[in-house]
Amino acid sequence: MAGSYFRRGMTAPATFSLFVRQLPPSRGFLVLAGIDEVCRFLDRFGFDEDDIAYLEHTMGLSPDVLDALRGLRFTGDVWSAPEGSIVTAEEPLLELTAPLPEAQLVETALLNLMTFQTTIASKAVRCRLAAGDRDLVDFSFRRTQGLESGLLAARSAAIAGFNSTSNVAAAAQYDLRATGTMAHSYIQVFPREVDAFRSFAADYPERTTFLVDTYDTADGVRSAIQVVRELRQHGPVAIRLDSGDLGAQARMSRKLLDDAGLTEVRILASGGLDEMEIERLLADEAPIDAFGVGTKMGVSADAPYLDTVYKLVAYDGRPVMKLSTGKRTLPGPKQVFRRADGDLTGDVLGLREEPAPGGYRPLLGCVMRNGARIAPVSPGDAVRAARARCAAGLAHVPRDSRRLVEPEPLVASLSAPLSALAAEVAQGLGVPAS
Amino acid sequence: MAGSYFRRGMTAPATFSLFVRQLPPSRGFLVLAGIDEVCRFLDRFGFDEDDIAYLEHTMGLSPDVLDALRGLRFTGDVWSAPEGSIVTAEEPLLELTAPLPEAQLVETALLNLMTFQTTIASKAVRCRLAAGDRDLVDFSFRRTQGLESGLLAARSAAIAGFNSTSNVAAAAQYDLRATGTMAHSYIQVFPREVDAFRSFAADYPERTTFLVDTYDTADGVRSAIQVVRELRQHGPVAIRLDSGDLGAQARMSRKLLDDAGLTEVRILASGGLDEMEIERLLADEAPIDAFGVGTKMGVSADAPYLDTVYKLVAYDGRPVMKLSTGKRTLPGPKQVFRRADGDLTGDVLGLREEPAPGGYRPLLGCVMRNGARIAPVSPGDAVRAARARCAAGLAHVPRDSRRLVEPEPLVASLSAPLSALAAEVAQGLGVPAS
Numbered sequence: 001m002a003g004s005y006f007r008r009g010m011t012a013p014a015t016f017s018l019f020v021r022q023l024p025p026s027r028g029f030l031v032l033a034g035i036d037e038v039c040r041f042l043d044r045f046g047f048d049e050d051d052i053a054y055l056e057h058t059m060g061l062s063p064d065v066l067d068a069l070r071g072l073r074f075t076g077d078v079w080s081a082p083e084g085s086i087v088t089a090e091e092p093l094l095e096l097t098a099p100l101p102e103a104q105l106v107e108t109a110l111l112n113l114m115t116f117q118t119t120i121a122s123k124a125v126r127c128r129l130a131a132g133d134r135d136l137v138d139f140s141f142r143r144t145q146g147l148e149s150g151l152l153a154a155r156s157a158a159i160a161g162f163n164s165t166s167n168v169a170a171a172a173q174y175d176l177r178a179t180g181t182m183a184h185s186y187i188q189v190f191p192r193e194v195d196a197f198r199s200f201a202a203d204y205p206e207r208t209t210f211l212v213d214t215y216d217t218a219d220g221v222r223s224a225i226q227v228v229r230e231l232r233q234h235g236p237v238a239i240r241l242d243s244g245d246l247g248a249q250a251r252m253s254r255k256l257l258d259d260a261g262l263t264e265v266r267i268l269a270s271g272g273l274d275e276m277e278i279e280r281l282l283a284d285e286a287p288i289d290a291f292g293v294g295t296k297m298g299v300s301a302d303a304p305y306l307d308t309v310y311k312l313v314a315y316d317g318r319p320v321m322k323l324s325t326g327k328r329t330l331p332g333p334k335q336v337f338r339r340a341d342g343d344l345t346g347d348v349l350g351l352r353e354e355p356a357p358g359g360y361r362p363l364l365g366c367v368m369r370n371g372a373r374i375a376p377v378s379p380g381d382a383v384r385a386a387r388a389r390c391a392a393g394l395a396h397v398p399r400d401s402r403r404l405v406e407p408e409p410l411v412a413s414l415s416a417p418l419s420a421l422a423a424e425v426a427q428g429l430g431v432p433a434s
Numbered sequence: 435m436a437g438s439y440f441r442r443g444m445t446a447p448a449t450f451s452l453f454v455r456q457l458p459p460s461r462g463f464l465v466l467a468g469i470d471e472v473c474r475f476l477d478r479f480g481f482d483e484d485d486i487a488y489l490e491h492t493m494g495l496s497p498d499v500l501d502a503l504r505g506l507r508f509t510g511d512v513w514s515a516p517e518g519s520i521v522t523a524e525e526p527l528l529e530l531t532a533p534l535p536e537a538q539l540v541e542t543a544l545l546n547l548m549t550f551q552t553t554i555a556s557k558a559v560r561c562r563l564a565a566g567d568r569d570l571v572d573f574s575f576r577r578t579q580g581l582e583s584g585l586l587a588a589r590s591a592a593i594a595g596f597n598s599t600s601n602v603a604a605a606a607q608y609d610l611r612a613t614g615t616m617a618h619s620y621i622q623v624f625p626r627e628v629d630a631f632r633s634f635a636a637d638y639p640e641r642t643t644f645l646v647d648t649y650d651t652a653d654g655v656r657s658a659i660q661v662v663r664e665l666r667q668h669g670p671v672a673i674r675l676d677s678g679d680l681g682a683q684a685r686m687s688r689k690l691l692d693d694a695g696l697t698e699v700r701i702l703a704s705g706g707l708d709e710m711e712i713e714r715l716l717a718d719e720a721p722i723d724a725f726g727v728g729t730k731m732g733v734s735a736d737a738p739y740l741d742t743v744y745k746l747v748a749y750d751g752r753p754v755m756k757l758s759t760g761k762r763t764l765p766g767p768k769q770v771f772r773r774a775d776g777d778l779t780g781d782v783l784g785l786r787e788e789p790a791p792g793g794y795r796p797l798l799g800c801v802m803r804n805g806a807r808i809a810p811v812s813p814g815d816a817v818r819a820a821r822a823r824c825a826a827g828l829a830h831v832p833r834d835s836r837r838l839v840e841p842e843p844l845v846a847s848l849s850a851p852l853s854a855l856a857a858e859v860a861q862g863l864g865v866p867a868s
Contacts, residue, residue, distance in 0.1 A: 001620050004637045010623060054606040100623060107617070108601075111576040112584060119579070142545040143739045145553070145579035150546060152580060167542075172488040183541070185746035186435050188754045189444060189534060203438045215757050215863060295739050304738040305577045305729045312619035320622045323649050429649065 002101040003065035012316035013076075014100040015333045016107070017092045018114055019311075024303035028407025029344070029397055031125045031390050032085045032093055033156045034117035036382045039373050041109050042074040045102075074102055078368040079352070081336065084121075084159050084386030085363065086344055086393035088410035091336045092364060093118065093308070095352075100315065107310045115308040116149065117156045123300035124160035125390065126275040127293050129402055132282065135290035137179055138165035139270055140298025153298040159386040161394075166292070175380025181209040181240055181268070181292070188214065194223040201227050206235035209268060212253070213243045221253045225260045238266040238290065246271065247286035254287040268292055274301065275404055321425050330418060331425045336363040337415070342396045350415030357415075436535040437499035446750035447510075448534040449767045450541070451526045452548055453745075458737035462841025463778070463831055465559045465824050466519045466527055467590045468551035469512075470816045473807050475543050476508040479536075508536055512802040513786070515770065518555075518593050518820030519797065520778055520827035522844035525770045526798060527552065527742070529786075534749065541744045549742040550583065551590045557734035558594035559824065560709040561727050563836055566716065569724035571613055572599035573704055574732025587732040593820040595828075600726070609814025613641065615674055615702070615726075621648040628657040635661050640669035643702060646687070647677050655687045659694045672700040672724065680705065681720035688721040702726055708735065709838055755859050764852060765859045770797040771849070776830045784849030791849075 005011065020030065047055075047069045055061045055069065076098025081087055093114050096103055127136055138157045141150035154162075154170030164177035171178035182200055190196035193215060201208045210227070212220030224239050239257070241249045246269045257265045269281070270292030278291055295301065311329040312320055319331035333352040337360040338344070348357060356362055367374055377385070400408040414422075439445065454464065481489070481503045489495045489503065510532025515521055527548050530537055561570055572591045575584035588596075588604030598611035605612035616634055624630035627649060635642045644661070646654025658673050673691070675683045680703045691699050703715070704726030712725050729735065745763040746754055753765035767786040771794040772778070782791060790796055801808055811819070834842040848856075 001614075001616055001634075004620070004633055005623075007637060008633065014619075014623065016619070051606075055602075058606070059602070059612065104617075104619065108576045108584075109581060112578060112581055115577050116579045116583075142542045142744075143549050143742065144546060145550045145733065145738070146583035146586060147543060147546055148582040149550075149580035150542075168489075168493070172485075172492070178493065180435075182435055183538070184756050185448075185450070185538065186438070188746050188756060189439075189448065189749045199438055199442065200435075203441060299579065299733070299738040301738055304579070304733040304735055308577065310576075312622050315623045322618050322622060 002069075002105050003061055005101040005104065006065050006068040011099040011101060013097050014103045014312060014316075015095060015097040015314040016103050016310050017313045017334060018094045018096070018110060018308060019092045020089050021307040021309055023089050023409045024306070025406065026302055026404070027122055027409070028401030028403070029122075029410045030087050030118055030306070031121035031160050032081050032087050032118055033083050033121040033159050033386065034114040035080045035083050035094065035367060036379070037113045037117065037152065038094065038110055039078070039368055039376070041113060042078065042106065042368060042371070043373065045074040045106060046072055068101070072102065073371060074098065074106065075371040076102055076368070077366060077370065079364045079366050081363045082365070082386070082389060083382065084389035084393070086390070086397060086410070087336075088347070088412060090349055091347065091412050092334050095333055095364065097333065111308055111310050115306050117152055119300045119304065119306050120153045120156035120298065121160045121390070122306075123303070124157040124162060124297050125394070126404055127278060127291070127297055128161035129394070130275040130279040130282070130404065131291055134282070134288065135164070136162040137268070137290060137292045138162050138167060138297070139292040139294035141167040141170070143295040144298040150298065155383060157297060158383050159390055161387065161391060173379060174383050175378070176383065180204075180207065182211050184211060184214045187211060193220060194226060197223050197227040198230070201231050201233060205231065205233055208233060208235070209238040209240050211240045211242060213241055213249070217241065217244065217249050218252060218256065221256045225257065225262060228262060228265065229260075236266065237264075238268045240268040240270060240292070242271040246288070247281050247284050250286045250288050266290060270294065272296070279404060319421055319425055321422065321429070323426070323429060330414075330422050332418070332421050334364075334418070336412065337361070338363045342392070344393070344396045344410055345398060347410070347412035348415050349412040349418060351417050351421065354415060354417050436503075436539050437495055439535045439538065440499050440502040445533040445535060447531050448537045448746060448750075449529060449531040449748040450537050450744050451747045451763075451768060452528045452530070452544060452742060453526045454523050455741045455743055457523050457843045458740070459840065460736055460838070461556055461843070462835030462837070463556075463844045464521050464552055464740070465555035465594050466515050466521050466552055467517050467555040467593050467820065468548040469514045469517050469528060469801060470813070471547045471551065471586065472528065472544055473512070473802055473810070475547060476512065476540065476802060476805070477807065479508040479540060480506055502535070506536065507805060508532065508540065509805040510536055510802070511800060511804065513798045513800050515797045516799070516820070516823060517816065518823035518827070520824070520831060520844070521770075522781070522846060524783055525781065525846050526768050529767055529798065531767065545742055545744050549740050551586055553734045553738065553740050554587045554590035554732065555594045555824070556740075557737070558591040558596060558731050559828070560838055561712060561725070561731055562595035563828070564709040564713040564716070564838060565725055568716070568722065569598070570596040571702070571724060571726045572596050572601060572731070573726040573728035575601040575604070577729040578732040584732065589817060591731060592817050593824055595821065595825060607813060608817050609812070610817065615643040616645050618645060618648045621645060627654060628660060631657050631661040632664070635665050635667060639665065639667055642667065642669065643672040643674050645674045645676060647675055647683070651675065651678065651683055652686060652690065655690045659690065659696060662696060662699065663694075670700065671698075672702045674702040674704060674726070676705040680722070681715050681718050684720045684722050700724060704728065706730070713838060753855055753859055755856065755863070757860070757863060764848075764856050766852065766855050768798075768852070770846065771795070772797045776826070778827070778830045778844055779832060781844070781846035782849050783846040784852050785855065788849060788851050
């Protein structure tokens with residue numbers, strides 16, 4: 001397609017809108033993540049000599065097209081809502097305006113990066129809603145869909161309110177808190193469980209988490225108690241339960257610890273957890289202080305993708321739309337107007353050039369102009385800002401949209417100018433607008 | 435953990451077994467993928483100066499441990515079934531023997547790489563089973579969980595029998611067939627649909643696929659017919675349907691094409707497809723020649739992860755096992771014995787040192803020895819061999835395990851020596867073995 005555009009000189013500015021057509025049934029809202037990675041991708045977008053050689057020799061692209069691709073850089077503008085924003089269906093996650101071939105060539109990468117990270121943040125925030133003020137630890141790296149995905153999943157989880165990650169690489173890259181624990185294999189390589197505990201506590205006295213279920217859980221807790229007493233540990237100590245009936249095990253463990261006077265030793269639960277199980281355990285008053293949440297969060301197991309699309313809304317100054325059955329798009333560059341008091345129930349989807357209605361503020365801002373990032377920040381600062389924004393936004397999500405089962409989706413209404421434009425463009429295409 | 439091991443000189447060889455505890459309910463078998471990427475990872479495993487600095491300054495690791503990590507390389511052995519093999523629960527996907535800290539440090543990456551690629555190949559093969567001899571095109575890149583995942587998903591799909599991919603980067607990396615099509619935006623930037631078709635066909639006469647549903651599908655098919663006639667195209671031409679009732683649209687389109695004498699123009703269907711929908715369309719005799727399958731395959735939407743584990747089975751020559759409730763492991767390095775005639779219903783899980791029973795062959799072979807790959811091949815050759823192996827294996831999957839809904843899982847039985855060892859080790863730990 002890009003080759004065809006170059007050959008015909010079709011390089012006028014095109015605006016594409018990236019949005020979610022419809023929320024999964026189990027999502028009442030989304031937490032936007034991915035913009036930072038999108039900007040990094042666009043910053044380094046281009047074709048190297050290997051790419052050009054492949055396109056020439058294997059794909060058979062013609063010399064004029066290859067010349068156009070050689071040295072191509074992203075020169076466009078990107079508008080988006082900031083990371084950590086609460087958003088919903090039809091609201092643009094980002095809009096991009098660039099010469100048509102550039103805008104087309106980056107489509108797949110942009111859809112990929114925004115879809116995945118928003119999917120994970122929107123799953124992880126459900127764990128945060130279920131866990132209340134308990135700690136959440138990202139344990140997902142081992143089963144995310146790829147290694148890069150493990151880094152991005154840890155980042156998305158942090159934005160959604162996870163407190164730390166077991167993924168040291170992600171912690172290093174995004175300045176997250178890394179928290180470790182031991183594996184069952186650690187216990188197994190020592191002659192006795194208590195020897196393993198003693199070694200680990202001696203090596204890491206400031207952050208010891210004893211995995212107590214390798215053989216018999218009650219015995220494991222007793223061994224942990226013995227070691228804590230021997231070493232008179234003062235740092236944060238925890239035990240970790242990773243199998244069986246976590247509620248019953250937690251109650252039994254809490255009693256053993258309390259009877260030993262170790263009321264400050266915390267209980268971490270893990271093992272196939274998701275937001276539904278966390279909610280169930282806490283409704284049942286399980287004395288669990290922290291949850292290690294892995295695979296089901298890291299792949300968003302119940303809804304592993306979003307129905308994201310990247311649709312042309314304007315070309316060369318002309319608003320366009322598509323009429324395919326069930327896949328209609330709205331024309332023109334857009335803006336989301338959100339109530340200035342943070343209320344999320346009154347969002348208005350309008351045209352970018354419209355003035356904000358009274359008491360409303362525009363949600364989308366320009367993050368890249370002429371191919372250059374506006375106000376880039378460090379990876380750590382980006383996560384911290386997004387995390388604060390998500391926490392602030394959550395307070396405004398209505399109860400019916402927060403609940404885990406069959407939430408009411410947030411809905412944006414259309415502004416009068418946008419509705420009028422859609423009717424006008426559809427009429428030009430010979431069909432009714434609604 | 436690795437720090438603790440280094441400090442105590444616990445660097446004796448450890449064997450870990452990577453396997454799936456239980457198949458997802460919708461899977462009767464798995465297609466193994468990921469070994470090639472695992473070997474590449476182990477080849478380049480190590481810590482660079484940035485890693486060491488982070489571990490020192492932020493994680494606070496001690497100088498003796500940092501010294502041990504600096505310059506560390508993978509020096510162990512890896513055994514595995516070849517990529518493209520049909521495997522099932524409890525059968526090792528790979529086994530690794532290495533000095534304990536090395537074996538521990540690579541755990542997360544190995545689980546990640548094997549889980550993801552096997553998950554996708556095992557999903558994609560269901561599309562192959564549903565599609566029979568129709569063409570399958572990978573359309574997943576836009577919504578896979580990360581960019582790297584998109585490359586690996588294309589590779590896994592190719593192993594499972596997909597014919598081509600829309601992912602040019604993956605095609606270049608793994609020597610796959612790249613097939614392109616146009617997007618709705620391509621149609622929209624031209625004044626009329628027929629102008630877009632004419633331009634694309636002129637630029638790519640050898641591989642034109644007309645997307646006909648941007649406005650009105652029947653009109654789109656008529657425009658495609660007009661352009662094919664004008665240009666007297668001889669290469670493989672297709673139309674693509676991407677919305678609405680694909681079966682009805684395909685029948686309507688086929689009739690228009692046939693009435694125009696264009697019986698050789700093929701019909702490609704896409705849009706939210708998965709194996710269930712492909713099966714339904716073909717059961718309904720929809721005249722569809724090729725299916726573009728995207729997101730639901732690329733994230734394995736109905737089962738986005740496998741219950742993979744990486745468990746210590748031997749340390750320093752001593753077989754070990756774990757007894758956690760519902761998570762028991764079997765001790766010792768293992769082998770899978772498979773019937774030499776390819777029959778998949780008689781697999782025996784045994785100890786690596788056991789002789790193969792009569793009429794059986796060992797499935798696992800050594801792929802890395804002392805940290806070096808045995809017989810590495812090019813990325814393209816690796817995919818082609820795995821793809822042929824998968825196709826050959828599929829012919830041996832019994833009907834009840836092939837069906838898409840509630841398949842009967844393949845099951846491996848335990849050899850007498852393995853059962854005896856498990857009983858012996860469990861007894862040493864003071865509990866009954868079963």
